[in-house]
Amino acid sequence: MPIDFYYAPYSPPCWSVLMVAEALDLELNLKIVKTSDGEHLTPEYLKMNPQHTVPTIVDNGFALWESRAIITYLVNKYGKGSPLYPEDPQARALVDQRLYFDISTLYQRYMDYLIPQMLEPADEAKLKKVEEALGFVETFLEGRQYIAGDNLTLADYSIAASVISFNSVGIDAFKTPRIKAWFERVKTVPGFSKSEEGAKLFGNVVKEMINKKSS
Amino acid sequence: MYFGGLARRRSRLNTLLFLIHTQSVAVRPPWVGRVSCSVHLNNNMRITKTLWNKASAARLLLYKRDASPPSNAVRVLGAMLGLQFDFEEPDLLQMEHRTPEYRKINPMATIPVLKDGDFTLAESHAINLYLLSKYGGEQKEVLYPSDLKTRAVIDQCLFFDAGMLFRRLLEVSQPAFIGKIDSASSTHIRNIEEGYGIVETYLESSPYVAGDRLTLADISLGCTVAGLEGIHPVDADKFPKCKAWLARLAAEPYFKEFAVAGGVLFGKLLRHVWRRNKKAD
Ligand SMILES: N[C@@H](CCC(=O)N[C@@H](CS)C(=O)NCC(=O)O)C(=O)O
Ligand SMILES: N[C@@H](CCC(=O)N[C@@H](CS)C(=O)NCC(=O)O)C(=O)O
Ligand SMILES: N[C@@H](CCC(=O)N[C@@H](CS)C(=O)NCC(=O)O)C(=O)O
Numbered sequence: 001m002p003i004d005f006y007y008a009p010y011s012p013p014c015w016s017v018l019m020v021a022e023a024l025d026l027e028l029n030l031k032i033v034k035t036s037d038g039e040h041l042t043p044e045y046l047k048m049n050p051q052h053t054v055p056t057i058v059d060n061g062f063a064l065w066e067s068r069a070i071i072t073y074l075v076n077k078y079g080k081g082s083p084l085y086p087e088d089p090q091a092r093a094l095v096d097q098r099l100y101f102d103i104s105t106l107y108q109r110y111m112d113y114l115i116p117q118m119l120e121p122a123d124e125a126k127l128k129k130v131e132e133a134l135g136f137v138e139t140f141l142e143g144r145q146y147i148a149g150d151n152l153t154l155a156d157y158s159i160a161a162s163v164i165s166f167n168s169v170g171i172d173a174f175k176t177p178r179i180k181a182w183f184e185r186v187k188t189v190p191g192f193s194k195s196e197e198g199a200k201l202f203g204n205v206v207k208e209m210i211n212k213k214s215s
Numbered sequence: 216m217y218f219g220g221l222a223r224r225r226s227r228l229n230t231l232l233f234l235i236h237t238q239s240v241a242v243r244p245p246w247v248g249r250v251s252c253s254v255h256l257n258n259n260m261r262i263t264k265t266l267w268n269k270a271s272a273a274r275l276l277l278y279k280r281d282a283s284p285p286s287n288a289v290r291v292l293g294a295m296l297g298l299q300f301d302f303e304e305p306d307l308l309q310m311e312h313r314t315p316e317y318r319k320i321n322p323m324a325t326i327p328v329l330k331d332g333d334f335t336l337a338e339s340h341a342i343n344l345y346l347l348s349k350y351g352g353e354q355k356e357v358l359y360p361s362d363l364k365t366r367a368v369i370d371q372c373l374f375f376d377a378g379m380l381f382r383r384l385l386e387v388s389q390p391a392f393i394g395k396i397d398s399a400s401s402t403h404i405r406n407i408e409e410g411y412g413i414v415e416t417y418l419e420s421s422p423y424v425a426g427d428r429l430t431l432a433d434i435s436l437g438c439t440v441a442g443l444e445g446i447h448p449v450d451a452d453k454f455p456k457c458k459a460w461l462a463r464l465a466a467e468p469y470f471k472e473f474a475v476a477g478g479v480l481f482g483k484l485l486r487h488v489w490r491r492n493k494k495a496d
Binding site: 050051062064065066068069070072073076077089090092093094096097099100101103104105108135136139 | 322323334336337338340341342344345348349363364366367368370371373374375377378381382413416419
Protein backbone atom coordinates (compact mmCIF):
# COMPACT_ATOMS: atom_id res chain seq x y z
CA MET A 1 0.00 0.00 0.00
CA PRO A 2 1.50 3.35 -0.96
CA ILE A 3 2.21 5.88 1.75
CA ASP A 4 -0.03 8.97 1.80
CA PHE A 5 2.14 12.05 1.55
CA TYR A 6 0.57 15.34 2.54
CA TYR A 7 2.76 18.08 1.20
CA ALA A 8 3.06 21.43 -0.53
CA PRO A 9 5.36 21.54 -3.56
CA TYR A 10 6.86 24.88 -2.51
CA SER A 11 7.65 23.74 1.06
CA PRO A 12 11.41 23.08 1.63
CA PRO A 13 10.98 20.44 4.40
CA CYS A 14 8.88 18.41 1.95
CA TRP A 15 11.71 18.11 -0.54
CA SER A 16 13.97 15.90 1.55
CA VAL A 17 11.09 13.42 1.95
CA LEU A 18 10.49 13.38 -1.82
CA MET A 19 14.17 12.75 -2.47
CA VAL A 20 14.55 10.02 0.16
CA ALA A 21 11.38 8.25 -1.00
CA GLU A 22 12.81 8.20 -4.50
CA ALA A 23 16.17 6.92 -3.26
CA LEU A 24 14.39 4.07 -1.48
CA ASP A 25 12.14 3.45 -4.47
CA LEU A 26 9.00 4.04 -2.42
CA GLU A 27 5.68 4.92 -3.92
CA LEU A 28 4.08 8.00 -2.37
CA ASN A 29 0.42 8.80 -2.80
CA LEU A 30 0.80 12.56 -3.30
CA LYS A 31 -1.77 14.72 -1.58
CA ILE A 32 -1.23 18.41 -2.12
CA VAL A 33 -2.25 20.53 0.86
CA LYS A 34 -3.22 24.09 -0.10
CA THR A 35 -1.96 25.91 2.95
CA SER A 36 -3.05 29.19 1.34
CA ASP A 37 -6.63 27.92 1.58
CA GLY A 38 -6.13 26.73 5.15
CA GLU A 39 -6.34 23.07 4.20
CA HIS A 40 -3.84 22.28 6.96
CA LEU A 41 -6.16 23.76 9.58
CA THR A 42 -9.29 21.72 8.91
CA PRO A 43 -10.57 19.48 11.74
CA GLU A 44 -9.58 16.37 9.73
CA TYR A 45 -6.06 17.60 9.20
CA LEU A 46 -5.67 18.63 12.84
CA LYS A 47 -6.90 15.23 13.92
CA MET A 48 -4.13 13.66 11.87
CA ASN A 49 -1.47 16.23 12.80
CA PRO A 50 -2.31 18.70 15.58
CA GLN A 51 0.88 20.59 14.76
CA HIS A 52 -0.67 21.33 11.32
CA THR A 53 2.55 21.15 9.34
CA VAL A 54 3.51 19.75 5.99
CA PRO A 55 5.08 17.35 5.32
CA THR A 56 3.02 14.62 7.00
CA ILE A 57 2.87 10.97 6.01
CA VAL A 58 0.26 8.35 6.78
CA ASP A 59 1.70 4.88 6.48
CA ASN A 60 -0.98 2.25 6.87
CA GLY A 61 -2.88 4.38 9.39
CA PHE A 62 0.21 5.69 11.16
CA ALA A 63 0.52 9.49 10.90
CA LEU A 64 3.94 11.08 11.25
CA TRP A 65 5.26 14.60 10.72
CA GLU A 66 8.55 16.52 11.13
CA SER A 67 10.45 15.94 7.89
CA ARG A 68 13.59 14.60 9.57
CA ALA A 69 11.61 12.13 11.69
CA ILE A 70 9.87 11.03 8.48
CA ILE A 71 13.08 10.35 6.57
CA THR A 72 14.67 8.39 9.43
CA TYR A 73 11.45 6.37 9.74
CA LEU A 74 11.42 5.62 6.02
CA VAL A 75 14.98 4.28 6.13
CA ASN A 76 14.42 2.37 9.38
CA LYS A 77 11.33 0.74 7.92
CA TYR A 78 11.99 0.42 4.19
CA GLY A 79 15.75 0.65 3.84
CA LYS A 80 17.13 -1.31 6.75
CA GLY A 81 20.89 -1.61 6.50
CA SER A 82 21.08 1.32 4.08
CA PRO A 83 24.17 3.50 4.47
CA LEU A 84 21.80 6.48 4.27
CA TYR A 85 21.31 6.04 8.02
CA PRO A 86 24.21 3.93 9.28
CA GLU A 87 23.76 1.74 12.33
CA ASP A 88 27.22 2.12 13.85
CA PRO A 89 26.67 4.41 16.88
CA GLN A 90 29.32 6.98 15.99
CA ALA A 91 28.47 7.13 12.29
CA ARG A 92 24.76 7.46 13.11
CA ALA A 93 25.49 10.08 15.77
CA LEU A 94 27.10 12.31 13.15
CA VAL A 95 24.06 11.98 10.90
CA ASP A 96 21.74 12.77 13.82
CA GLN A 97 23.87 15.70 14.87
CA ARG A 98 23.67 17.20 11.36
CA LEU A 99 19.89 16.67 11.22
CA TYR A 100 19.48 18.52 14.52
CA PHE A 101 21.94 21.15 13.36
CA ASP A 102 19.85 21.67 10.24
CA ILE A 103 16.54 22.08 12.05
CA SER A 104 17.81 24.21 14.94
CA THR A 105 20.57 26.25 13.32
CA LEU A 106 20.84 26.25 9.53
CA TYR A 107 17.19 26.24 8.49
CA GLN A 108 16.18 28.14 11.62
CA ARG A 109 18.55 31.05 11.00
CA TYR A 110 17.36 31.17 7.40
CA MET A 111 13.73 31.43 8.54
CA ASP A 112 14.75 34.05 11.11
CA TYR A 113 16.19 36.07 8.22
CA LEU A 114 13.45 35.44 5.69
CA ILE A 115 10.13 35.60 7.56
CA PRO A 116 10.46 39.17 8.94
CA GLN A 117 11.07 40.37 5.36
CA MET A 118 7.38 39.89 4.72
CA LEU A 119 6.90 42.94 6.93
CA GLU A 120 10.16 44.85 7.13
CA PRO A 121 13.42 45.35 5.22
CA ALA A 122 16.02 42.57 5.29
CA ASP A 123 18.26 42.55 8.36
CA GLU A 124 21.88 42.15 7.30
CA ALA A 125 22.90 40.88 10.76
CA LYS A 126 20.52 37.96 10.29
CA LEU A 127 22.01 37.20 6.90
CA LYS A 128 25.41 37.10 8.61
CA LYS A 129 24.05 34.43 10.98
CA VAL A 130 22.92 32.37 7.98
CA GLU A 131 26.35 32.73 6.45
CA GLU A 132 27.95 31.69 9.71
CA ALA A 133 25.78 28.54 9.70
CA LEU A 134 26.90 27.83 6.13
CA GLY A 135 30.43 28.17 7.48
CA PHE A 136 29.66 25.32 9.92
CA VAL A 137 28.58 23.20 6.97
CA GLU A 138 31.88 24.04 5.28
CA THR A 139 33.60 22.76 8.45
CA PHE A 140 31.58 19.52 8.39
CA LEU A 141 32.89 18.94 4.88
CA GLU A 142 36.53 19.26 5.91
CA GLY A 143 38.15 16.01 4.79
CA ARG A 144 34.80 14.48 3.82
CA GLN A 145 32.89 14.02 0.60
CA TYR A 146 29.50 14.27 2.24
CA ILE A 147 27.95 16.04 5.23
CA ALA A 148 28.41 13.19 7.71
CA GLY A 149 31.18 11.13 6.15
CA ASP A 150 32.31 9.73 2.84
CA ASN A 151 28.90 8.32 1.94
CA LEU A 152 25.68 10.03 1.09
CA THR A 153 23.40 9.99 4.15
CA LEU A 154 20.11 11.49 5.29
CA ALA A 155 22.07 14.50 6.50
CA ASP A 156 22.87 15.34 2.88
CA TYR A 157 19.21 15.22 1.88
CA SER A 158 18.11 17.40 4.76
CA ILE A 159 20.82 20.00 4.29
CA ALA A 160 20.47 19.89 0.49
CA ALA A 161 16.79 20.84 0.83
CA SER A 162 17.81 23.84 2.93
CA VAL A 163 20.57 24.91 0.56
CA ILE A 164 18.37 24.53 -2.55
CA SER A 165 15.87 26.82 -0.93
CA PHE A 166 18.57 29.40 -0.05
CA ASN A 167 19.49 29.60 -3.70
CA SER A 168 15.89 30.17 -4.72
CA VAL A 169 15.66 33.37 -2.70
CA GLY A 170 19.02 34.71 -3.77
CA ILE A 171 21.22 33.73 -0.83
CA ASP A 172 24.58 32.68 -2.22
CA ALA A 173 25.34 29.39 -0.47
CA PHE A 174 28.36 28.72 -2.65
CA LYS A 175 30.84 31.29 -1.47
CA THR A 176 33.06 28.57 -0.02
CA PRO A 177 34.67 25.77 -2.04
CA ARG A 178 33.63 22.63 -0.17
CA ILE A 179 29.90 23.37 -0.15
CA LYS A 180 30.12 24.20 -3.82
CA ALA A 181 31.83 20.90 -4.67
CA TRP A 182 29.47 18.97 -2.36
CA PHE A 183 26.41 20.46 -4.04
CA GLU A 184 27.67 19.30 -7.44
CA ARG A 185 27.83 15.78 -5.97
CA VAL A 186 24.33 15.82 -4.46
CA LYS A 187 22.81 17.30 -7.61
CA THR A 188 22.82 13.82 -9.13
CA VAL A 189 20.76 12.15 -6.36
CA PRO A 190 17.36 10.79 -7.33
CA GLY A 191 14.51 13.23 -6.82
CA PHE A 192 16.76 16.25 -6.91
CA SER A 193 14.91 17.75 -9.88
CA LYS A 194 11.64 17.67 -7.92
CA SER A 195 13.27 19.81 -5.26
CA GLU A 196 14.45 22.26 -7.87
CA GLU A 197 10.95 22.58 -9.30
CA GLY A 198 9.67 23.20 -5.79
CA ALA A 199 12.42 25.74 -5.22
CA LYS A 200 11.27 27.79 -8.22
CA LEU A 201 7.78 27.91 -6.72
CA PHE A 202 9.18 28.78 -3.31
CA GLY A 203 11.33 31.58 -4.76
CA ASN A 204 8.28 33.04 -6.51
CA VAL A 205 6.06 32.83 -3.43
CA VAL A 206 8.69 34.59 -1.35
CA LYS A 207 9.35 37.31 -3.93
CA GLU A 208 5.66 37.96 -4.32
CA MET A 209 5.18 38.36 -0.59
CA ILE A 210 8.17 40.65 -0.22
CA ASN A 211 7.00 42.80 -3.14
CA LYS A 212 3.49 43.07 -1.74
CA LYS A 213 4.96 44.58 1.39
CA SER A 214 6.92 47.27 -0.43
CA SER A 215 4.11 48.27 -2.82
CA MET B 216 27.08 8.72 -7.19
CA TYR B 217 25.99 5.26 -6.27
CA PHE B 218 22.27 5.93 -6.18
CA GLY B 219 22.04 7.54 -9.60
CA GLY B 220 19.93 5.54 -12.04
CA LEU B 221 19.74 2.57 -9.72
CA ALA B 222 16.89 3.67 -7.55
CA ARG B 223 14.31 1.56 -9.30
CA ARG B 224 16.33 -1.61 -9.32
CA ARG B 225 15.86 -3.01 -5.88
CA SER B 226 18.03 -6.08 -6.01
CA ARG B 227 21.00 -4.39 -7.60
CA LEU B 228 20.60 -1.53 -5.22
CA ASN B 229 20.66 -3.84 -2.24
CA THR B 230 23.83 -5.50 -3.43
CA LEU B 231 25.39 -2.13 -3.89
CA LEU B 232 24.26 -0.93 -0.50
CA PHE B 233 25.83 -4.00 0.99
CA LEU B 234 29.11 -3.34 -0.78
CA ILE B 235 29.20 0.24 0.33
CA HIS B 236 28.23 -0.74 3.83
CA THR B 237 31.06 -3.16 4.22
CA GLN B 238 33.52 -0.65 2.84
CA SER B 239 32.31 2.28 4.87
CA VAL B 240 35.15 4.15 6.46
CA ALA B 241 35.24 5.40 10.00
CA VAL B 242 33.97 8.93 10.07
CA ARG B 243 35.30 11.43 12.52
CA PRO B 244 34.78 15.09 13.16
CA PRO B 245 37.70 17.19 11.96
CA TRP B 246 38.74 18.37 15.38
CA VAL B 247 39.12 14.88 16.78
CA GLY B 248 42.69 14.06 17.56
CA ARG B 249 43.78 17.67 17.59
CA VAL B 250 42.44 18.48 20.99
CA SER B 251 43.30 16.39 23.98
CA CYS B 252 40.55 15.21 26.29
CA SER B 253 41.72 17.20 29.23
CA VAL B 254 41.78 20.53 27.40
CA HIS B 255 41.26 23.45 29.73
CA LEU B 256 39.72 26.44 28.05
CA ASN B 257 41.07 28.77 30.69
CA ASN B 258 41.77 28.87 34.40
CA ASN B 259 38.16 29.41 35.37
CA MET B 260 37.15 26.13 33.89
CA ARG B 261 37.84 23.28 36.12
CA ILE B 262 36.89 19.68 36.15
CA THR B 263 34.33 19.37 38.89
CA LYS B 264 34.42 15.62 39.16
CA THR B 265 37.08 13.19 38.19
CA LEU B 266 35.49 9.83 37.85
CA TRP B 267 35.74 6.99 35.45
CA ASN B 268 32.81 5.86 33.50
CA LYS B 269 31.77 2.50 34.85
CA ALA B 270 30.03 1.29 31.74
CA SER B 271 32.87 1.69 29.29
CA ALA B 272 35.98 2.39 31.32
CA ALA B 273 36.48 5.17 28.77
CA ARG B 274 36.26 8.69 29.98
CA LEU B 275 33.14 10.68 29.21
CA LEU B 276 33.60 14.42 29.33
CA LEU B 277 30.59 16.72 29.22
CA TYR B 278 30.65 20.46 28.57
CA LYS B 279 27.60 21.76 30.37
CA ARG B 280 26.02 24.40 32.61
CA ASP B 281 23.61 23.68 35.42
CA ALA B 282 21.05 26.18 34.06
CA SER B 283 21.12 24.81 30.52
CA PRO B 284 18.09 22.62 29.65
CA PRO B 285 19.79 20.64 26.86
CA SER B 286 22.77 19.96 29.15
CA ASN B 287 20.35 18.71 31.77
CA ALA B 288 18.69 16.38 29.28
CA VAL B 289 22.06 14.66 28.86
CA ARG B 290 22.61 14.55 32.61
CA VAL B 291 19.19 13.02 33.29
CA LEU B 292 19.84 10.26 30.76
CA GLY B 293 23.41 9.81 31.97
CA ALA B 294 22.17 9.35 35.54
CA MET B 295 19.50 6.89 34.42
CA LEU B 296 22.18 4.84 32.68
CA GLY B 297 24.55 5.05 35.63
CA LEU B 298 27.17 6.89 33.56
CA GLN B 299 29.64 9.20 35.17
CA PHE B 300 31.00 12.26 33.48
CA ASP B 301 33.84 14.63 33.95
CA PHE B 302 32.62 18.15 33.49
CA GLU B 303 33.81 21.36 31.90
CA GLU B 304 31.76 24.49 32.44
CA PRO B 305 32.37 27.25 29.92
CA ASP B 306 31.04 30.51 31.34
CA LEU B 307 28.49 31.60 28.76
CA LEU B 308 28.08 35.05 30.29
CA GLN B 309 31.81 35.58 29.83
CA MET B 310 31.53 34.25 26.26
CA GLU B 311 33.95 31.41 26.96
CA HIS B 312 32.00 29.33 24.45
CA ARG B 313 32.84 31.74 21.65
CA THR B 314 36.61 31.40 21.98
CA PRO B 315 38.64 29.83 19.16
CA GLU B 316 39.60 27.00 21.55
CA TYR B 317 35.99 26.11 22.21
CA ARG B 318 35.04 26.47 18.56
CA LYS B 319 37.64 23.84 17.76
CA ILE B 320 35.64 21.46 19.92
CA ASN B 321 32.25 22.67 18.70
CA PRO B 322 32.13 25.15 15.80
CA MET B 323 28.51 25.96 16.68
CA ALA B 324 29.66 27.22 20.08
CA THR B 325 26.88 25.62 22.08
CA ILE B 326 26.66 23.43 25.14
CA PRO B 327 26.25 20.54 25.71
CA VAL B 328 29.15 18.79 24.02
CA LEU B 329 30.19 15.22 24.79
CA LYS B 330 33.62 13.74 24.42
CA ASP B 331 33.83 9.98 24.49
CA GLY B 332 37.49 9.13 24.08
CA ASP B 333 38.47 10.74 20.81
CA PHE B 334 34.89 11.10 19.58
CA THR B 335 33.36 14.55 20.02
CA LEU B 336 29.66 15.23 19.62
CA ALA B 337 27.57 18.39 19.98
CA GLU B 338 23.78 18.70 20.26
CA SER B 339 21.87 17.24 23.16
CA HIS B 340 19.43 15.13 21.14
CA ALA B 341 22.21 13.52 19.10
CA ILE B 342 24.25 13.00 22.29
CA ASN B 343 21.38 11.23 24.04
CA LEU B 344 20.69 8.98 21.06
CA TYR B 345 24.39 8.14 20.97
CA LEU B 346 24.77 7.48 24.70
CA LEU B 347 21.73 5.26 24.68
CA SER B 348 22.80 3.27 21.64
CA LYS B 349 26.30 2.79 22.99
CA TYR B 350 25.78 2.44 26.76
CA GLY B 351 22.02 1.89 27.03
CA GLY B 352 22.03 -1.83 27.82
CA GLU B 353 18.54 -2.85 28.86
CA GLN B 354 17.40 0.75 29.03
CA LYS B 355 17.72 0.99 25.26
CA GLU B 356 14.51 -0.92 24.70
CA VAL B 357 12.73 1.06 27.42
CA LEU B 358 13.79 4.59 26.50
CA TYR B 359 13.98 4.19 22.69
CA PRO B 360 12.06 1.03 21.78
CA SER B 361 12.88 -0.76 18.55
CA ASP B 362 9.21 -0.67 17.58
CA LEU B 363 9.44 1.63 14.56
CA LYS B 364 6.28 3.63 15.18
CA THR B 365 7.15 4.38 18.78
CA ARG B 366 10.66 5.27 17.74
CA ALA B 367 9.39 7.59 15.00
CA VAL B 368 7.10 9.41 17.43
CA ILE B 369 10.03 9.84 19.82
CA ASP B 370 12.12 11.29 16.98
CA GLN B 371 9.22 13.55 16.03
CA CYS B 372 9.09 14.87 19.61
CA LEU B 373 12.86 15.39 19.66
CA PHE B 374 12.75 17.39 16.43
CA PHE B 375 9.79 19.36 17.76
CA ASP B 376 11.92 20.16 20.81
CA ALA B 377 14.94 21.23 18.75
CA GLY B 378 12.99 23.11 16.10
CA MET B 379 10.25 24.74 18.09
CA LEU B 380 9.93 24.30 21.83
CA PHE B 381 13.52 25.06 22.87
CA ARG B 382 13.53 27.86 20.27
CA ARG B 383 10.86 29.57 22.32
CA LEU B 384 13.21 29.59 25.31
CA LEU B 385 16.10 30.95 23.22
CA GLU B 386 13.83 33.70 21.84
CA VAL B 387 13.73 35.07 25.37
CA SER B 388 17.15 34.13 26.73
CA GLN B 389 19.34 35.19 23.79
CA PRO B 390 18.27 38.86 23.63
CA ALA B 391 18.23 38.97 27.45
CA PHE B 392 21.80 37.73 27.79
CA ILE B 393 23.09 40.28 25.31
CA GLY B 394 21.36 43.14 27.12
CA LYS B 395 18.49 43.76 24.72
CA ILE B 396 15.40 42.94 26.79
CA ASP B 397 14.39 43.14 30.44
CA SER B 398 11.25 41.01 30.39
CA ALA B 399 9.36 38.53 28.25
CA SER B 400 7.02 40.22 25.75
CA SER B 401 3.42 39.20 25.15
CA THR B 402 4.58 37.60 21.87
CA HIS B 403 7.16 35.55 23.76
CA ILE B 404 4.47 34.38 26.18
CA ARG B 405 2.08 33.59 23.35
CA ASN B 406 4.75 31.56 21.59
CA ILE B 407 5.60 29.65 24.77
CA GLU B 408 1.92 28.89 25.33
CA GLU B 409 1.61 27.67 21.75
CA GLY B 410 4.46 25.27 22.57
CA TYR B 411 2.73 24.09 25.76
CA GLY B 412 -0.41 23.59 23.66
CA ILE B 413 1.43 21.20 21.38
CA VAL B 414 2.88 19.26 24.33
CA GLU B 415 -0.72 19.04 25.57
CA THR B 416 -1.76 17.39 22.27
CA TYR B 417 1.07 14.88 22.60
CA LEU B 418 -0.37 13.95 26.00
CA GLU B 419 -3.93 13.72 24.68
CA SER B 420 -4.22 9.96 24.95
CA SER B 421 -1.18 8.83 26.91
CA PRO B 422 0.60 9.70 30.16
CA TYR B 423 3.95 10.31 28.41
CA VAL B 424 4.60 12.23 25.21
CA ALA B 425 5.37 9.17 23.09
CA GLY B 426 3.16 6.58 24.76
CA ASP B 427 2.57 4.75 28.01
CA ARG B 428 6.11 4.86 29.24
CA LEU B 429 8.78 7.43 29.84
CA THR B 430 11.16 7.68 26.86
CA LEU B 431 13.96 9.86 25.54
CA ALA B 432 11.29 12.25 24.27
CA ASP B 433 10.08 12.97 27.82
CA ILE B 434 13.64 13.64 28.94
CA SER B 435 14.30 16.32 26.32
CA LEU B 436 10.85 17.89 26.31
CA GLY B 437 10.70 17.72 30.12
CA CYS B 438 14.00 19.58 30.51
CA THR B 439 12.88 22.25 28.02
CA VAL B 440 9.50 22.72 29.70
CA ALA B 441 11.22 22.89 33.10
CA GLY B 442 13.38 25.69 31.65
CA LEU B 443 10.39 27.44 30.10
CA GLU B 444 8.72 27.37 33.50
CA GLY B 445 11.54 29.67 34.61
CA ILE B 446 10.08 32.21 32.15
CA HIS B 447 6.37 31.48 32.22
CA PRO B 448 4.99 28.58 34.30
CA VAL B 449 2.54 26.09 32.81
CA ASP B 450 -1.00 27.10 33.75
CA ALA B 451 -2.80 24.02 35.08
CA ASP B 452 -6.19 25.34 33.92
CA LYS B 453 -5.06 25.83 30.34
CA PHE B 454 -2.73 22.84 30.09
CA PRO B 455 -3.85 20.30 32.70
CA LYS B 456 -2.20 17.30 31.01
CA CYS B 457 1.08 19.10 30.61
CA LYS B 458 1.04 20.11 34.27
CA ALA B 459 0.23 16.57 35.42
CA TRP B 460 2.99 15.18 33.17
CA LEU B 461 5.50 17.58 34.71
CA ALA B 462 4.50 16.38 38.16
CA ARG B 463 4.94 12.77 37.02
CA LEU B 464 8.39 13.57 35.70
CA ALA B 465 9.35 15.43 38.86
CA ALA B 466 8.69 12.22 40.77
CA GLU B 467 11.59 10.66 38.87
CA PRO B 468 14.70 11.15 40.99
CA TYR B 469 17.02 12.55 38.35
CA PHE B 470 14.42 14.88 36.99
CA LYS B 471 14.12 16.74 40.23
CA GLU B 472 17.84 16.91 40.63
CA PHE B 473 18.72 18.14 37.14
CA ALA B 474 15.71 19.25 35.09
CA VAL B 475 13.63 20.92 37.78
CA ALA B 476 16.56 22.41 39.69
CA GLY B 477 18.06 23.53 36.36
CA GLY B 478 14.83 25.24 35.36
CA VAL B 479 14.69 27.11 38.66
CA LEU B 480 18.31 28.17 38.27
CA PHE B 481 17.67 29.29 34.70
CA GLY B 482 14.71 31.40 35.88
CA LYS B 483 16.91 33.03 38.54
CA LEU B 484 19.70 33.70 36.07
CA LEU B 485 17.27 35.23 33.61
CA ARG B 486 15.76 37.52 36.24
CA HIS B 487 19.20 38.57 37.34
CA VAL B 488 20.03 39.49 33.74
CA TRP B 489 16.68 41.28 33.29
CA ARG B 490 17.38 43.39 36.40
CA ARG B 491 20.83 44.22 35.11
CA ASN B 492 19.37 45.22 31.74
CA LYS B 493 16.72 47.38 33.40
CA LYS B 494 19.35 49.27 35.34
CA ALA B 495 21.42 49.81 32.21
CA ASP B 496 18.51 51.54 30.43
N1 LIG C 1 10.23 21.22 11.24
C1 LIG C 1 9.13 20.97 10.34
C2 LIG C 1 8.71 22.24 9.67
C3 LIG C 1 7.47 22.09 8.90
C4 LIG C 1 6.85 23.42 8.52
O1 LIG C 1 6.98 24.41 9.24
N2 LIG C 1 6.16 23.45 7.37
C5 LIG C 1 5.49 24.64 6.95
C6 LIG C 1 5.54 24.78 5.47
S1 LIG C 1 7.19 25.04 4.90
C7 LIG C 1 4.02 24.54 7.36
O2 LIG C 1 3.46 23.47 7.36
N3 LIG C 1 3.42 25.64 7.75
C8 LIG C 1 2.06 25.69 8.11
C9 LIG C 1 1.84 25.83 9.59
O3 LIG C 1 2.79 25.66 10.36
O4 LIG C 1 0.70 26.13 9.98
C10 LIG C 1 9.52 19.90 9.33
O5 LIG C 1 10.71 19.82 9.02
O6 LIG C 1 8.67 19.14 8.90
N1 LIG D 1 26.08 34.67 26.03
C1 LIG D 1 25.13 33.69 25.64
C2 LIG D 1 24.38 33.34 26.84
C3 LIG D 1 23.47 32.21 26.59
C4 LIG D 1 22.97 31.62 27.88
O1 LIG D 1 23.44 31.94 28.94
N2 LIG D 1 22.00 30.72 27.76
C5 LIG D 1 21.33 30.20 28.90
C6 LIG D 1 20.10 29.48 28.44
S1 LIG D 1 20.20 28.68 26.89
C7 LIG D 1 22.17 29.25 29.68
O2 LIG D 1 22.25 28.13 29.37
N3 LIG D 1 22.78 29.65 30.75
C8 LIG D 1 23.45 28.73 31.56
C9 LIG D 1 24.54 29.32 32.33
O3 LIG D 1 25.15 30.28 31.84
O4 LIG D 1 24.75 28.78 33.40
C10 LIG D 1 24.27 34.17 24.51
O5 LIG D 1 24.55 35.26 24.01
O6 LIG D 1 23.37 33.49 24.08
N1 LIG E 1 19.96 22.27 19.88
C1 LIG E 1 21.04 22.44 20.81
C2 LIG E 1 20.89 23.76 21.55
C3 LIG E 1 22.05 24.06 22.43
C4 LIG E 1 22.02 25.48 22.97
O1 LIG E 1 21.54 26.41 22.33
N2 LIG E 1 22.57 25.65 24.19
C5 LIG E 1 22.68 26.95 24.79
C6 LIG E 1 22.75 26.85 26.27
S1 LIG E 1 21.24 26.33 26.95
C7 LIG E 1 23.97 27.59 24.34
O2 LIG E 1 24.96 26.92 24.21
N3 LIG E 1 23.95 28.90 24.09
C8 LIG E 1 25.10 29.59 23.74
C9 LIG E 1 24.91 30.48 22.59
O3 LIG E 1 23.88 30.37 21.92
O4 LIG E 1 25.77 31.30 22.35
C10 LIG E 1 21.10 21.28 21.79
O5 LIG E 1 20.05 20.70 22.06
O6 LIG E 1 22.19 20.93 22.23
